[in-house]
Amino acid sequence: MNKLDPNVTRTDYSPIQWAGAACDALMAAYRPERLPPENRWHYHQGVFLYGMLQVWRQTGEEIYLTYPKEYVDRLIDEEGNFYFARDELDAIMPGLLLFTLDERYGEARYRIAADKLRQLFTTLNRTSEGGIWHKDKYPYQMWLDGLYMGGVFALKYAAQYGDDTLIDLTLHQEKLMRKYMKDERSGLLYHAWDEKRSFPWADPVTGCSPEFWSRSLGWYGMALADFLDLVPASHPGRAELEAALSSFVSAITRYQDRESGLWFQVVDKGQLPDNWLETSGTSLFVYTIAKAIKHGCAGREQLQSAWTGYEGLLNRLRFNDQGHVIIPDICIGTSAGDYANYVTRPVQDNDLHGVGAFILACTEMESLDRP
Secondary structure, three states, X not given: OOOOOOOOOXXXXXXXXXXXXHHHHHHHHOOHHHOOOOOOOOHHHHHHHHHHHHHXXXXXXXXXXXXXXXXXXXXXXXXOOOOOOOOEOHHHHHHHHHHHHHHXXXXXXXXXXXXXXXXXXXXXXXXXXXXXXXXXXXXXXXXXXXXXXXXXXXXXXXHHHXXXXXXXXXXXXXXXXXXXXXXXXXXXXXXXXXXXXXXOOOOOOOOEOOOOXXXXXXXXXXXXXXXXXXXXXXXXXXXXXXXXXXXXXXXXXXXXXXXXXXXXXXXXXXXXXXXXXXXXXXXXXXXXXXXXXXXXXXXXXXXXXXXXXXHHHHHHOEEOOOOOEXXXXXXXXXXXXXXXXXXXXOEEOOOHHHHHHHHHHHHHHOOOXXX
């Protein structure tokens, strides 16, 4: 593990060095099975460890492969048995780790476990138009988060194991989100949509939750960007996906705080005194913009936005007494709700949401040209 010197100008280190330092900080604090919530198959660990695998791909340092493997191997036995929630999209996201492990090690358990997660797409409840419920405890609801939690796995499964039915299923989920959750005035999407309009936050006409929450928008944008890595160029839905990503990036860059480079917890209400700048959503936006540029879905103005956001994140970092990186101002897990729901949520240093998002942002910024 390599520690960075807190007294060195932060931009003197490369993005991949910062990504490695963020990985190292959590590895120093936790054994893989102790990552919170400990001993659980959970997307908190999933996003952090998936980011770590991208660091391994770029650096070749084996620790960034073996640490995620140890997490998975503690939870999945040699026959591919493991405990996971069977009524939610969130449980699918850590399955992204399985594709790399299957490729690298070829142990049967990884494919068996991936097949079990794939079957959730046939059993999860759906809206009248085939939109997958985010969780059973939120009936008839689609959340932006779910597009990343399930969609990227579905497309990677299709690419690696040849199940092309998952491509159309995944693109249908994204279309439904734009149909029901996109605000045409701002270009942003609401966090959640309730087909039955039964939850307290649901607008009686549109069914949407009332606010644009940064991290949910970040999950959505990151899903769009990753989809373009996986949807074949010949697929009839690809052009629509590219247009959706281009439109999304144009929308979010309008709401970036120019002074800090970050985005607010409630994206479009930065002028309100109780709103605050949040790092996990910012990291996901930086990732999305960087990858959109690489896919040709964003231009020079957005390139500046990505670098401004990235450097804004570096300016927020701290170091602890052991010299490990601390990523602050990370909103903990959050359900859909009203404005007060979001701005009163607790923040936590080095919460896995934010560390994983920061690592992923850094891995994309590593190869992005400066403006």
